[in-house]
Amino acid sequence: MMSEIPHLDCGQAAFFFDFDGVLAPIVDDPLGVSVSPIIRQGLRDIHNRAGGAVAIISGRELAQIDRFLAPLELPAAGIHGAERRRPDGRFEHDEIDAAILKHAGERVMAFTSRHEGTLAETKNASVAVHFRKRPDLEAAAQEFMRDLVAELGHGKLVSGKMVVELKFSDRTKGDAILHFMEADPFSGRRPVFFGDDITDEDGFQIVNSMDGISVKVGSGETRARYRLDDTSAVESWFTTVCRHPRGEASHNNLGRAS
Ligand SMILES: [Mg+2]
Structure with a gap:
């Protein structure tokens, strides 16, 4: 069943956006x-209309998010919540065992050097x-990463779109939103x-429990209550919501997830 959300007053809403697959199309x-x-202008507008209540909730490191959104520097949670920039600009992060992180990074790089076309990523609280x-x-x-968890006896595997990641922080995107x-x-x-991937489901659950609006971008099973087809639909949503006088949208193109 599809139905539009009836009303969204930016002055009463707090906005959270995943980055990849929501604010930016996924590329190789x-x-x-x-x-x-x-999208840049949309984020700026919505930030003004929502009194600063806008945050990016991503698996990426904050430094990368900032680079892609520069000169915008929004409140944000990176590495699924392991690092956070609070609304007052203060930076916080979980303490991760540096030796384990370094070892895991080396193992992941050894794997990707054996498999052309794959890419290793070492973040401040995870490897991917x-x-x-x-x-x-x-x-x-997947098999390599499962073996790595067993070897380290530490960390939690999360799978995303074309990525498998070993997290050394217990935080989820749901925790980050709650925070x-x-x-x-x-x-x-x-x-x-707004989210598009498996790790966003924790966020959808929290938002649903607070009678919020959860939006899945793209296809697939989800706990989200609404759905948009792709990042261009997100773009259209931004133009509708943010340019409407008083920050209110009586009509937008959010469809209810079936
Ligand atoms: Mg994503």
């Missing part, structure tokens, strides 16, 4: 993504193998969260 090279001028250019290597990458919702200017508002 994770470092090659770009954010359209419409990307296989966007080699979807045929998904099973091999923001407990503080000004987010608290007391209705949370709205």
Whole structure:
């Protein structure tokens, strides 16, 4: 069943956006993504209209998010919540065992050097193998990472779109959203969260529990209550919501997830 959300008052809402697959289309090279001028302007507008209650909730490191959104520097949670920039600009991060992280990084790089087209990524709280250019290597990458967890006896595997990641922080995107919702200017508002991937489901669950608006971008099973087809639909949503006088949208193109 499809139905539009009836009303969204930006002055009463708190907005959370995943990055890849929501604000930027997914491309082969994770470092090659770009954010359209419409989305940039949309984020700026919505940030003004929502009194600053806008945060990015991503698996990426904050430094990367900032680079892609520059000169915008929004409140944000990186590495699925392991690092956070609070609304007052203060930076926080979970302490991760540096030796384990270094060892895991070396093992992941050894794997990707043996498998052309895969890409290793070492973040401040996780390591990842990307296989966007080699979807045929998904099973091999998964198996390698399972073995690595067993070897380290530490960490948690999460699978995303064309990526498998080993996290050394227990935080989820749901925790990250909750964290923001407990503080000004987010608290007391209705949370709205856009995500596209498996790790966003924790966020959808939290947002649903707060009577918020959860939006899945793209196809697939989800706990989200609404759905948009792709990043261009997100772009259209931004133009509708943010340019409407008083920050209210009586009509937009959000369809209810079936
Ligand atoms: Mg994503």
